[in-house]
Amino acid sequence: MRDAIIISLVFHVVVLASGMIAIPMWRDDKPTEMRVIPVEMITVGEITKLRAQEKKPDPVKKIADAKKKPAQRKVEMPPEPPKLASTMPLPDIKSKPKKKIKDKKPIKTAVNRAPRITPKTKPRRFNVGKLAVLLDKREQSEPNIIEKLKDRDFGPEKQISSLDLEQQILSIADAIDKHIFDNQCWNVPAGAKGAAGLRVTVQVRLGPDGELIGAPKVVQSSRMTMPGQEFFRTAAESALRAVRKCAPYDFLPKDKYDLWRDMEIIFDPEHMLNG
Amino acid sequence: MRLLKRLMTAIAGLALTIFSANARIVVDVNRGHADPLPIAITDLVGSENDIVSGGSVQDYGKRMALVVKADLTRSGLFRTVDSGAFIKSGNALTSLRNPNFSNWKAIGAQALMNGSISLQEDGRLKVEFRLWDVLGSSQMTGLRYYTSPKNWRRIAHLMSDAIYKRLTGESGYFDTRVVYISESGPATAKIKRLAIMDQDGYNHVFLTTGKNLVLTPRFSPTAQEITYLSYHGDNPRVYLYNIDSGKQEILGDFPGMTFAPRFSPDGNKVIMSQAYKGNSDIYVMELRTRKIQRLTKHTAIDTSPSYSPDSRYVTFNSDRGGSQQIYVMDADGKNIKRISFGKGRYSTPVWSPRGDLIAFTRQYKGKFYIGVMKPDGSGERLLSESYLDEGPTWSPNGRVIMFFRQQPYDRQGRGGETQLWTVDLTGYNERQIITPLEASDPAWSPLIR
Numbered sequence: 065m066r067d068a069i070i071i072s073l074v075f076h077v078v079v080l081a082s083g084m085i086a087i088p089m090w091r092d093d094k095p096t097e098m099r100v101i102p103v104e105m106i107t108v109g110e111i112t113k114l115r116a117q118e119k120k121p122d123p124v125k126k127i128a129d130a131k132k133k134p135a136q137r138k139v140e141m142p143p144e145p146p147k148l149a150s151t152m153p154l155p156d157i158k159s160k161p162k163k164k165i166k167d168k169k170p171i172k173t174a175v176n177r178a179p180r181i182t183p184k185t186k187p188r189r190f191n192v193g194k195l196a197v198l199l200d201k202r203e204q205s206e207p208n209i210i211e212k213l214k215d216r217d218f219g220p221e222k223q224i225s226s227l228d229l230e231q232q233i234l235s236i237a238d239a240i241d242k243h244i245f246d247n248q249c250w251n252v253p254a255g256a257k258g259a260a261g262l263r264v265t266v267q268v269r270l271g272p273d274g275e276l277i278g279a280p281k282v283v284q285s286s287r288m289t290m291p292g293q294e295f296f297r298t299a300a301e302s303a304l305r306a307v308r309k310c311a312p313y314d315f316l317p318k319d320k321y322d323l324w325r326d327m328e329i330i331f332d333p334e335h336m337l338n339g
Numbered sequence: 340m341r342l343l344k345r346l347m348t349a350i351a352g353l354a355l356t357i358f359s360a361n362a363r364i365v366v367d368v369n370r371g372h373a374d375p376l377p378i379a380i381t382d383l384v385g386s387e388n389d390i391v392s393g394g395s396v397q398d399y400g401k402r403m404a405l406v407v408k409a410d411l412t413r414s415g416l417f418r419t420v421d422s423g424a425f426i427k428s429g430n431a432l433t434s435l436r437n438p439n440f441s442n443w444k445a446i447g448a449q450a451l452m453n454g455s456i457s458l459q460e461d462g463r464l465k466v467e468f469r470l471w472d473v474l475g476s477s478q479m480t481g482l483r484y485y486t487s488p489k490n491w492r493r494i495a496h497l498m499s500d501a502i503y504k505r506l507t508g509e510s511g512y513f514d515t516r517v518v519y520i521s522e523s524g525p526a527t528a529k530i531k532r533l534a535i536m537d538q539d540g541y542n543h544v545f546l547t548t549g550k551n552l553v554l555t556p557r558f559s560p561t562a563q564e565i566t567y568l569s570y571h572g573d574n575p576r577v578y579l580y581n582i583d584s585g586k587q588e589i590l591g592d593f594p595g596m597t598f599a600p601r602f603s604p605d606g607n608k609v610i611m612s613q614a615y616k617g618n619s620d621i622y623v624m625e626l627r628t629r630k631i632q633r634l635t636k637h638t639a640i641d642t643s644p645s646y647s648p649d650s651r652y653v654t655f656n657s658d659r660g661g662s663q664q665i666y667v668m669d670a671d672g673k674n675i676k677r678i679s680f681g682k683g684r685y686s687t688p689v690w691s692p693r694g695d696l697i698a699f700t701r702q703y704k705g706k707f708y709i710g711v712m713k714p715d716g717s718g719e720r721l722l723s724e725s726y727l728d729e730g731p732t733w734s735p736n737g738r739v740i741m742f743f744r745q746q747p748y749d750r751q752g753r754g755g756e757t758q759l760w761t762v763d764l765t766g767y768n769e770r771q772i773i774t775p776l777e778a779s780d781p782a783w784s785p786l787i788r
Contacts, residue, residue, distance in 0.1 A: 237364050237366040237367070240366045241366055241367065241368050245368075245370045248374065251372055251373070251376055252371035252372065252373055253508065254507065254765070295508040298507055299508075301472070301475075301506075304474070305449055305474050309449070327365065328364070330368065331368050331369075331371070332368070333369075333371065335369050335370075336369070336371050
């Protein structure tokens with residue numbers, strides 16, 4: 065009887081947990097999670113430009129707190145929150161973070177920066193589900209996390225906003241994009257017909273030193289060998305060449321290795337070929 | 340309580356596992372560069388002791404590598420790495436199958452072609468090459484050819500085509516020929532001869548003597564056959580000339596003046612314009628039955644017809660709207676639509692073999708331009724500009740346009756030379772094709788099978 069109750073309880077909890085956590089992930093493409101965009105834009109742009117500067121404590125969290133985010137955007141975190149909190153080098157913001165908020169109207173700033181940031185932000189489709197994913201990454205790097213969770217009885221932990229992590233992710237993504245462009249790693253396949261179908265996603269795994277681990281993989285790699293898909297194969301090979309030529313990615317923040325160990329780089333030649 | 344703790348831990352672990360598959364940063368890269376791909380072309384390794392007519396096998400290997408380099412460089416899509424930078428390591432023959440990729444990467448090569456050439460007992464050359472992805476450390480393609488030594492240039496062009504296709508995804512255009520009108524003599528009495536050459540200007544041959552005026556040669560898209568116009572007295576006739584057999588036949592005598600004959604994509608019809616009693620319209624002739632069908636009937640001048648590659652449409656040039664513009668109609672002459680609306684005059688529309696563009700000549704404010712537009716008239720781009728650019732013809736892969744350019748005359752009446760030029764669809768890669776004499780009215784062949 066007692067076992068039956070326990071089993072019943074387990075299944076109920078599993079179903080409920082799956083529903084609570086996984087369903088938002090399935091709604092990946094819904095744009096409702098993009099409400100935080102204006103604030104992100106300000107931060108990401110500055111982080112990207114200043115990524116080589118000295119690392120300082122994080123002012124972004126303060127900004128985020130000042131904005132009084134809704135409760136549903138806060139997520140329970142595992143231990144050692146200071147490591148997880150945003151520590152991206154943000155000296156410029158750090159110097160006068162609050163003044164910046166006062167001086168600049170966020171919406172106006174966002175509009176000014178929109179041509180550069182908006183198209184990059186939207187496809188990332190960040191949501192709360194992905195935050196949990198990132199926590200999982202951390203767990204993989206520290207195998208004893210489950211033990212820690214167990215020992216602490218799931219007591220209240222320091223909370224971190226989804227905004228902080230999203231800012232870090234966007235900053236890293238932006239830095240990689242800039243690195244690939246500045247180093248002229250990606251040579252767009254010229255003259256291909258049907259550029260719209262030539263979007264290539266490459267899965268990359270990096271070591272802590274920023275070197276590639278294993279061969280980068282093309283999602284839909286089976287399409288590369290199909291007859292009549294020569295232009296896709298060319299596009300995919302140009303993407304692979306770009307990823308390899310640009311290695312190592314040693315400029316990425318070492319303390320955020322968990323975030324950039326695995327990533328997907330999407331190469332889309334449409335603007336180049338049609339523009 | 341302890342059991343509950345374990346269960347909760349297990350559930351947390353499960354949840355983390357569920358998400359681990361998506362735990363990735365996603366980087367969107369939509370800014371790239373359009374630089375030529377750096378490729379290293381090595382000489383084909385061959386014996387210097389085996390001698391065939393014209394040099395040693397080793398010499399042939401070097402010459403073929405030079406032809407491949409020239410082909411790829413001229414396309415504008417590749418930059419060949421200077422052979423002076425090559426790092427030599429190990430045995431030349433063993434490195435053919437196991438290139439030292441780090442050495443090639445170190446000198447900036449992203450692709451590598453190497454290969455060998457040897458003399459067979461039957462006197463033929465055996466040529467094999469491999470194309471390598473330097474950054475990926477893998478072979479991309481490898482091919483072997485057997486040929487008579489006299490065909491060495493053609494084999495080199497076939498190798499260029501294979502490399503081009505493997506690296507760009509589209510067919511090459513190097514194993515092709517160009518027929519054109521060779522011109523010599525003073526402007527008032529020019530001798531015009533039909534001539535043919537490889538697309539790079541080599542293997543040049545005159546096909547006619549120059550006794551009769553020849554105009555508008557056009558290649559059949561399916562065979563090594565040319566249609567052209569030649570005058571006998573005052574009567575223009577459309578001729579068919581088979582390059583392989585040298586056989587020439589009259590397609591027909593037409594009433595009035597016949598202009599601009601051009602094959603249909605299947606090679607079974609010739610579309611042309613005919614002027615009769617001062618009015619020019621479009622006609623099409625079945626080559627098998629010699630049956631003629633009239634496609635347009637208008638008081639305006641309709642000329643320069645060209646089929647779409649699917650044979651469903653015809654583009655032509657007409658002044659029915661008041662000025663010379665480009666029109667598209669169904670292959671039966673119905674649904675005529677004007678597609679060019681820019682300033683100046685548009686002429687000589689030619690549908691790309693790929694079907695996505697129409698090349699044309701535009702004349703505006705005393706200058707001539709070669710340009711392209713989509714078949715609906717949108718996306719017009721001008722690729723070349725000069726005193727006089729005329730007569731566009733497409734490479735069989737629809738990526739390069741050849742045309743002729745005339746230099747301006749000076750005050751003493753000197754100048755006016757005509758030459759052949761190519762430009763690719765980017766408009767940045769404009770190159771002259773060297774011909775023995777002046778040249779005009781080029782027509783590009785399909786790939787030689």
